[in-house]
Amino acid sequence: xxxxxxxxxxxxxxxxxxxxxxxxxxxxxxxxxxxxxxxxxxxxxxxxxxxxxxxxxxxxxxxxxxxxxxxxxxxxxxxxxxxxxxxxxxxxxxxxxxxxxxxxxxxxxxxxxxxxxxxxxxxxxxxxxxxxxxxxxxxxxxxxxxxxxxxxxxxxxxxxxxxxxxxxxxxxxxxxxxxxxxxxxxxxxxxxxxxxxxxxxxxxxxxxxxxxxxxxxxxxxxxxxxxxxxxxxxxxxxxxxxxxxxxxxxxxxxxxxxxxxxxxxxxxxxxxxxxxxxxxxxxxxxxxxxxxxxxxxxxxxxxxxxxxxxxxxxxxxxxxxxxxxxxxxxxxxxxxxxxxxxxxxxxxxxxxxxxxxxxxxxxxxxxxxxxxxxxxxxxxxxxxxxxxxxxxxxxxxxxxxxxxxxxxxxxxxxxxxxxxxxxxxxxxxxxxxxxxxxxxxxxxxxxxxxxxxxxxxxxxxxxxxxxxxxxxxxxxxxxxxxxxxxxxxxxxxxxxxxxxxxxxxxxxxxxxxxxxxxxxxxxxxxxxxxxxxxxxxxxxxxxxxxxxxxxxxxxxxxxxxxxxxxxxxxxxxxxxxxxxxxxxxxxxxxxxxxxxxxxxxxxxxxxxxxxxxxxxxxxxxxxxxxxxxxxxxxxxxxxxxxxxxxxxxxxxxxxxxxxxxxxxxxxxxxxxxxxxxxxxxxxxxxxxxxxxxxxxxxxxxxxxxxxxxxxxxxxxxxxxxxxxxxxxxxxxxxxxxxxxxxxxxxxxxxxxxxxxxxxxxxxxxxxxxxxxxxxxxx
Numbered sequence: 076x077x078x079x080x081x082x083x084x085x086x087x088x089x090x091x092x093x094x095x096x097x098x099x100x101x102x103x104x105x106x107x108x109x110x111x112x113x114x115x116x117x118x119x120x121x122x123x124x125x126x127x128x129x130x131x132x133x134x135x136x137x138x139x140x141x142x143x144x145x146x147x148x149x150x151x152x153x154x155x156x157x158x159x160x161x162x163x164x165x166x167x168x169x170x171x172x173x174x175x176x177x178x179x180x181x182x183x184x185x186x187x188x189x190x191x192x193x194x195x196x197x198x199x200x201x202x203x204x205x206x207x208x209x210x211x212x213x214x215x216x217x218x219x220x221x222x223x224x225x226x227x228x229x230x231x232x233x234x235x236x237x238x239x240x241x242x243x244x245x246x247x248x249x250x251x252x253x254x255x256x257x258x259x260x261x262x263x264x265x266x267x268x269x270x271x272x273x274x275x276x277x278x279x280x281x282x283x284x285x286x287x288x289x290x291x292x293x294x295x296x297x298x299x300x301x302x303x304x305x306x307x308x309x310x311x312x313x314x315x316x317x318x319x320x321x322x323x324x325x326x327x328x329x330x331x332x333x334x335x336x337x338x339x340x341x342x343x344x345x346x347x348x349x350x351x352x353x354x355x356x357x358x359x360x361x362x363x364x365x366x367x368x369x370x371x372x373x374x375x376x377x378x379x380x381x382x383x384x385x386x387x388x389x390x391x392x393x394x395x396x397x398x399x400x401x402x403x404x405x406x407x408x409x410x411x412x413x414x415x416x417x418x419x420x421x422x423x424x425x426x427x428x429x430x431x432x433x434x435x436x437x438x439x440x441x442x443x444x445x446x447x448x449x450x451x452x453x454x455x456x457x458x459x460x461x462x463x464x465x466x467x468x469x470x471x472x473x474x475x476x477x478x479x480x481x482x483x484x485x486x487x488x489x490x491x492x493x494x495x496x497x498x499x500x501x502x503x504x505x506x507x508x509x510x511x512x513x514x515x516x517x518x519x520x521x522x523x524x525x526x527x528x529x530x531x532x533x534x535x536x537x538x539x540x541x542x543x544x545x546x547x548x549x550x551x552x553x554x555x556x557x558x559x560x561x562x563x564x565x566x567x568x569x570x571x572x573x574x575x576x577x578x579x580x581x582x583x584x585x586x587x588x589x590x591x592x593x594x595x596x597x598x599x600x601x602x603x604x605x606x607x608x609x610x611x612x613x614x615x616x617x618x619x620x621x622x623x624x625x626x627x628x629x630x631x632x633x634x635x636x637x638x639x640x641x642x643x644x645x646x647x648x649x650x651x652x653x654x655x656x657x658x659x660x661x662x663x664x665x666x667x668x669x670x671x672x673x674x675x676x677x678x679x680x681x682x683x684x685x686x687x688x689x690x691x692x693x694x695x696x697x698x699x700x701x702x703x704x705x706x707x708x709x710x711x712x713x714x715x716x717x718x719x720x721x722x723x724x725x726x727x728x729x730x731x732x733x734x735x736x737x738x739x740x741x742x743x744x745x746x747x748x749x750x751x752x753x754x755x756x757x758x759x760x761x762x763x764x765x766x767x768x769x770x771x772x773x774x775x776x777x778x779x780x781x782x783x784x785x786x787x788x789x790x791x792x793x794x795x796x797x798x799x800x801x802x803x804x805x806x807x808x809x810x811x812x813x814x815x816x817x818x819x820x821x822x823x824x825x826x827x828x829x830x831x832x833x834x835x836x837x838x839x840x841x842x843x844x845x846x847x848x849x850x851x852x853x
Contacts, residue, residue, distance in 0.1 A: 079653045105749045105777040109630045112638070113615040119296040124619030125606045132611055134159040135291040135316040142323040143282060143397055145377070148271055150287050153254040158243075158291060166243040166294070170302045171235045172313075174286035175257045177305055178211025178265065183232060184307045202264060209258070209265065213289065216254040226251060233305040235289060253289045262462035268310075269473070272462035274400065274422070277373045281401075281422060281461040283473040285394035286311075293512070297613055303514050309565030310513035310520075313391040315609060320385050324397045325377035329364050331403070331420045331457050332395035333470045334387030342381050355407035355416065360434040364403040366423055372399040387469065389452075389609065391510055394468030396420055396459040406434050410441045411450040417441070421460035428478050428492050433458045436496035436535075443531040444504050447597065448604035452508060458496050465495040467502030474499055483834030490540055498528045509604055510611045517565040518637075519614065522579025529580055542577075546802035549573075549581040553642035553746075554804050561637040562614065581802060582636040589751060589800045590770070591627055599624035631770060635748045643801045644746030646808035647793055653737040655730075658719050660712035668706045738784040740793065740811075746804055749773040755797035758788040765797070 116122035118129035136159075141152035160166055177184050185207070191200040218228045218237055227238040243249050259282065262270025269285035293301040293312040301312040322330055330342075339348060347363050354361035377399075387393065400422040408415050419433035437458055441451045455470040463473035476492040478484035504527070506513055506520035513520055529544025542548065552558060552573040559568060561579050568574045587596040602624040603617055618633050635641055656663060676684075690696045723731065742752060752768040772780055784790075795809035803809060806816050831839065 079651065103777065105635060106631045106771070106774045107634065109618065109633055113618065114297070114613075120613065120616060122619065123623040124603070124616045124621070125623075126610055129163075130610065131161050131163070131296065133161055133291070133294050133314045135314045137288070137316060137318045137320070137393070139288055139318070139320045139393070140323075141287060141320065142380075143284070143325075143328075145280060145282075145325050145328070148259045148280065148282075149256060150259060150284065151256045152288055153252065154288050155250060155252045156291065157248055157250045159248045160243045160245055162294060162296075163245050165245065167239055169237045169239065169243075169249075170292040170294075170300045171237060171253070171289040172286075172292050172302075172305065172311070173213045173215075173230065173233050173235050173289055174305050174311070176212040176230075176233045177307060178209065178260050178267065180207055180209075180211070182212070183304055187306070199264075209260065211258060211260060214256045215289070216256065217252070219252045221250040221252075223252075231304075234292065234302045255289060257287075259284070268463065268466045269394070270462055274424075277400070279373055279398065279400050281396070281398040283394075283396050283459060283461040283463050283466075285392070285466070285468050285473075288393075290392070293611070295512075295611055298512075298515075301512060301514055303566070305514075306566045308568070308571055309515065309517065311392065312512045312514045313510070315389050315391050315510065318385070318387045318390060318393050320387075320393055320395075321382050322385070322395055322397070323380050323382045325399065326379045326381040327372045327375060327377045327399045328381070328397045329369075329372075329399070329401040329403055329420065330383040330395060330397045331401075331418065331459060331471060332383070332385045333390060333393045333455075333468060334385040335454055337384040337386050338382075342383050351405065354405040355414075357406050360404040360406045360417075360419070360430070362402065362404050363418075364401060366402050366426070369400055369402045369423060375399075387453075390469035391507060392468050394471050394473075396457075396461060396471070396473065398422070398461075402426070402430070404430065404434055406438065408438045408441065411445050413450055413452070413454075415441060415451060415454060415456055417456050419458045419460075424480075425460040425477050427482060428476070428484060428489060429460055432489070432493055433460070433474070433496055436493050437500050439535065440497045440500040440531055443534055444501050444527055447527060447530065448504050448601060449508070449608050451503065452608075453503065456500055456503065458500060465499050467499045467507070469503065469507045472496075472499030472502065479832065479835070481835065483832055483838065485832035485834075486540075493535065494528065494532060494542070497531045498524060501527055501531070504604070508609055509607045510609065512611065512613065513565070515564060516562075516614060517568070517571065517575035518561050518579045519612070519617065521575045522561070523583070525576045525580035526583040529584060543580045544584050545799070546581055546585055547799045549577055549802050550642075550804050552577060553640075553802060558640045560639060578636070582632075585801065586621075586629070586632060589753070590629070590632060591625055595625040595627060596621075631749055631774075635750075639748070641747035642804050643748045643750050644744070644804045644808075645750065645752065645795055645801070646743045646745050646805070647795055647811040648741040648743050648808075650741075650793060650811045651739040652790075653739065655733075655735060655737070657731055659716055660708045664706045664708055664712075671706075734787075736786045736789055738786070738790060738793075740782045740784055742780050742782065744773060744778050745808070747777075749777050750801045750803075752782070753796050753798070753800055754784075755794040756784070756786065756790055757792040757794070758786070759791045760788060762788070 118127045119131070121127045136157045138155040139152060141150060143150060158169060176182055215230065215235070218226045220226055220240065226240070229236045237251065239249060260267050260270040261273070262283070263272050269283050269287070271283070272281045274280070291314050293314055295301060303309065318334060320332065320334070322332060324330055339351065343351065350361050350363045354363065401420045402423065403418065403420050405416055405418040408417050417434050417437040419429060419437070421429035421433065437456050441456060445451050453470050457471040459471065459473050460475070460477065461473055462475065464475035466473045474492065474495045476488050476495060478488060501524045502520065505511065505524045511519035525543050529541050532539045532541045552570065557569050559574055561574060563574065565571070565575070587593055591599070599621045603612070603620040606620060607616065618629070622629050690701065720728065749770050751770045752772060754766040754768070755763060756766060757763045766784065768782065772782070793811045796803045807813070
């Protein structure tokens with residue numbers, strides 16, 4: 076950067092012109108307030124984002140008997156439901172969710188499934204289109220009132236309307252019963268959020284069972300009945316209630332479920348009971364059901380049935396897992412003075428990973444999430460290994476990663492297990508307690524949970540390979556032409572993982588680290604979590620609370636990150652370097668002479684340098700100007716300088732002698748998403764500093780801004796977003812002077828078979844450097 080001399084007399088005028096130029100803003104206002112979009116506050120939902128003075132929500136209590144048929148892979152059940160109308164409205168009918176109808180042959184999910192690619196299709200891709208013989212969906216046997224009298228009901232795909240014999244007034248309750256059955260889906264083949272897995276080697280099954288009973292749809296102050304049909308992506312919107320559930324299974328099965336086991340003496344051996352008691356105060360996981368006990372059960376056959384009884388208070392759903400293959404470990408843990416039993420259920424195929432990491436990851440998750448939101452409120456937290464890759468229910472979650480058949484595993488599998496346990500256990504906070512509408516807004520639980528997952532992973536070990544959270548990881552999606560706004564309904568999103576998990580998690584991390592700062596963000600986020608604990612927030616409640624608790628206007632951030640598909644790409648277009656003209660002829664003329672001497676010679680000047688000149692051969696042609704030195708300091712120059720100084724104030728003289736460097740920087744917002752301008756300034760003396768300019772610099776012109784940077788030292792390099800905080804999509808325009816951004820590429824030879832993982836390579840070489848692999852708890 077070549078310095079230009081800035082005349083002191085022109086400083087005021089130049090500043091005025093620059094400011095005037097920047098007031099010509101584009102008509103599109105990125106800082107336009109969201110009040111015109113957000114719903115008007117009312118008595119149910121206040122302007123601060125907190126529940127209003129007249130907030131209400133419904134309640135449903137369940138008493139359920141369910142039996143698992145391990146021969147036919149079938150569920151048979153009956154329930155008694157007590158529904159409490161705590162709304163101001165009189166209800167003449169109730170809506171129940173029949174989510175198992177997703178697997179009916181004529182379900183909308185099946186009928187609206189679009190064609191797969193037929194370019195080298197896999198069996199798994201074509202299987203759902205070819206094999207439609209599974210008889211899925213609920214078979215509703217009866218719907219009755221409290222006396223056993225049949226109630227009229229209508230099934231509409233994944234919803235069932237129950238018509239009430241008399242209107243249900245505000246403040247009143249109604250009790251009714253439903254009997255049903257359904258066939259359990261093969262989750263490995265058909266997918267789903269629950270199901271079973273068959274193990275051919277030993278002929279046994281693992282069942283991860285959820286959505287197994289007709290559940291009350293939510294009725295709320297925003298949408299009335301939330302009865303959008305279940306198509307598979309938008310998850311569940313439910314009411315809180317108390318559950319008493321009796322699960323009958325083969326007597327050699329081990330069952331884990333939402334809630335506290337009420338009859339351990341009837342279903343566990345004396346040794347298992349003793350281990351369970353020991354686990355309450357253990358420092359490491361204790362094996363309740365050992366690998367040897369699980370192996371013996373695998374080889375045997377049931378001789379009857381057992382009924383496991385569970386009770387859960389103030390939960391919005393219920394799930395359970397059952398298998399004779401289960402190893403079971405447990406460890407008691409105190410979470411901010413709440414005693415919790417952290418427990419894992421897994422087959423031998425899950426070891427050594429599951430015995431080493433699952434319960435430890437549960438405990439770590441409860442600690443970190445409680446710190447950032449509220450104390451974990453339940454007495455149980457369970458992680459189960461089975462066919463479901465990752466799915467959450469109150470106090471229990473289903474997680475899929477396993478090692479290779481030989482017990483080794485690549486690093487990605489280890490971290491996949493730890494991450495999915497963190498994520499699914501974390502869902503106990505969002506949405507199992509902060510009860511958002513998953514059917515409508517997936518990001519409100521998945522995005523917030525993925526953000527907290529990132530914080531939790533980063534506290535697990537140094538350089539944890541988190542997939543979501545770091546801004547650089549969202550760049551590809553934000554450049555994708557198929558990107559959609561985060562504020563898109565769950566069933567309409569094309570890339571659910573990127574839209575509802577990755578982008579909102581990244582946005583919140585940027586909000587915390589870069590826009591608000593950790594202290595303000597953490598306070599506001601915890602305030603949101605505590606305000607809406609055991610209540611149902613909507614997006615506006617989150618947006619308003621974050622601003623209300625921080626005094627930071629974030630409408631520009633919500634508008635850009637949640638309502639648009641803009642991406643971050645800020646560019647340093649130009650930097651003009653000025654120094655102040657002191658007016659001192661001794662200084663200025665010496666500087667001019669130095670600049671002339673150091674100026675590069677043109678090719679012509681260089682080649683004519685030794686050519687004989689006419690004036691040299693004929694001195695008579697030389698006159699005054701051949702001898703005159705315009706850079707020599709004259710008495711007149713000195714007198715003019717002294718006269719100039721005498722007219723300056725002491726403050727003006729100090730500025731004149733400060734020897735400051737002025738850099739007029741031009742920035743362009745190429746991507747459209749307004750973000751803070753984060754500058755690293757490197758000086759020629761090897762030092763550096765950071766300048767952080769809030770996003771509001773773009774408020775009058777979101778496309779172009781100029782900024783005057785004044786320094787004491789000479790700058791060698793300006794760098795935008797040096798710590799990759801803003802998800803900037805093009806780093807090549809982040810430098811001035813420009814410099815190339817290196818990218819590494821590798822040549823590949825076609826690979827015929829998968830390479831062994833590092834553990835397998837070590838064992839093949841016969842090395843014994845690694846520590847022995849643990850097999851489970853104590």
